[in-house]
Amino acid sequence: MHFYKKLISLFLLCATLSVGFFGAALGQTNREQLEKDKKANQDKIKQIQSVLKKTSSQKNVNMKQLQVINSQITAQQKQIGLLNDDLKLLDNELHTLGIERRKLDQDLEKLKKEYAKMIYEASKRMNTLNNLIFLFSANTFNQFVLRYKYLKQYTDARQNQASQMEALKVQIAAQQSRITSKKDQQKVILSDRMSEAQKLTVMQTQKNTVVTELSKQEKELRVELAKSRQQAAMLEKNLKEIIERERRERLAREKAAREKAERERAEREARGEAPKPETEAEKLDLSGMTDEEVKLASSFTASKARLPWPVRGFVTDHFGRQAHPVLKGIIVDNLGVDIQTNAGEPVRAVYDGLVLDVNSMPGYGYVVAIQHGDYMTVYAKLRSASVRPGQRVKARDNIGVVATDGEGTSELQFQVWRNTTKLNPESWLIRR
Incomplete structure (x- = not known):
């Protein structure tokens, strides 16, 4: 019964980790699309800047120049929105990673307690000599074999417990590395958002200047x-x-085709001929197409x-x-x-x-x-x-x-x- 309980616990642990990996994969898909959108919008901003540079070289401000600035502001606002989406996605990823990390810590703590209990019980009950006495005090050969199998299973259980703890430690270290990486990424995105917001402020100022100049040219x-x-x-x-x-x-085409078809049908009927299937010229809908x-x-x-x-x-x-x-x-x-x-x-x-x-x-x-x-x-x-x-x-x-x-x-x-x-x-x- 104890063996099956351990097996079920291991299955649940694997299922939990699988859900975490699936969530990470889903987050990765969202991130790939977000990165594509950010790059496409950044390329658009560069294109707008290139055009604006040429229109700004003109002596007088004009409506087309204002339209380009408005397009630039719209694209810039979209870029800031995409960065905000990026930060939200990172927050969600960090939240998920945090939950998974805490679950791993709990599993490791549980395994440590079980292992410590196992070692403590072993130290109380038997050492190497006690093991030999336990084996050779068997009354029959079959009893000897059963005691040997028991000791081996006990040793294997301890080794398996130790292996599980080491595997969990590796997973925890990897998880912590991912969390650190996401936090570093978050800092970069926050810095980018601040930089883009400053650019937007400059654009708004530029727009206000152009609008002021154009307002003087109302006539x-x-x-x-x-x-x-x-x-x-x-x-x-x-x-x-x-x-x-x-x-x-x-x-006109439709009318001519219908009239022609009617004439041909009338002629065929007069000659006693069977009706023919419609021709391409006759295949016209009510709009004449x-x-x-x-x-x-x-x-x-x-x-x-x-x-x-x-x-x-x-x-x-x-x-x-x-x-x-x-x-x-x-x-x-x-x-x-x-x-x-x-x-x-x-x-x-x-x-x-x-x-x-x-x-x-x-x-x-x-x-x-x-x-x-x-x-x-x-x-x-x-x-x-x-x-x-x-x-x-x-x-x-x-x-x-x-x-x-x-x-x-x-x-x-x-x-x-x-x-x-x-x-x-x-x-x-x-x-x-």
Whole structure:
């Protein structure tokens, strides 16, 4: 019975340690993802700093410079948040390690007490001579063998107890080393967080300075805003005309295909022929899309949050209605997102599709519209376009080069439409 109790105790100890190791492995997985996020965000900060350095070299402050600073502040705040997450994860890891360490200490203390008791009992009852007397005082050979086995089991039990204690001491030392390492890591993270917080303070000061300077240019900003609104309205009108033109063409194709199919069916019936299966031209849904276009739209929908970015860079102006960063009480509306990048960066299609339109518009340079079934992606502010209407493109194909304005800003305007509904492009692009 005592043997089985020891076996069960050993099993429970192993199970406890296994849970601890599983928890450590889970913590490691979380840490790997956290480290990836920290590195990706740090790379983004470096990219923003590179762009900001170029825009800051301009004599006068401008709205684009303020947008870059805002993006930098957002990224910096995210970095501090990631460091806070790191500290919380370390606290949890240290808590788990502490519990495991205390459990190991308790197990070792228990083994020590049992071992001490065993040694004490042995010293009271027998020495080497007593062992021999105990053996040779047996009345029969079988009794001699049984006594020999008893002494051997007793010796083996002591050795096993000593081995368990040594193994626990090794585990405790390793656990203590892990705890020390985590605490050292915690100190480094705390120092990094303090450093990043100081950088954020500098950025906030820089932003306040730029906002103050821009506030002095209110009249110019209002003129600039009115001009950009007019240009955006022209772009939106042009895109809606493209969508309407495509809709009319689809309906015309659908009507012609249906009429042709009806004529052919009537002719077959007049000749007494059996009906034929539908042709590709007849396979049109109510919106006039072919099977191929329907499949493309469906696969585009399934790619939400997984589309590649059209250009290397970072978002400086988000989708939809938002407060003007300088002019109080003024709301601005963005048809898509503005992605700042480096001069001369290639612009790529985010998905397979058909080029619907390539045009040049005031304030937007070259504008490329690509159809993906009943979806459309728009790439504006290009210096040049390398595709033509009617051309089929694949995801990540180069379609042009981003333009750089007179203030040194290289920026792409990216939009996503479904029929006549504007969608938030950031919810379609892969997270960075």
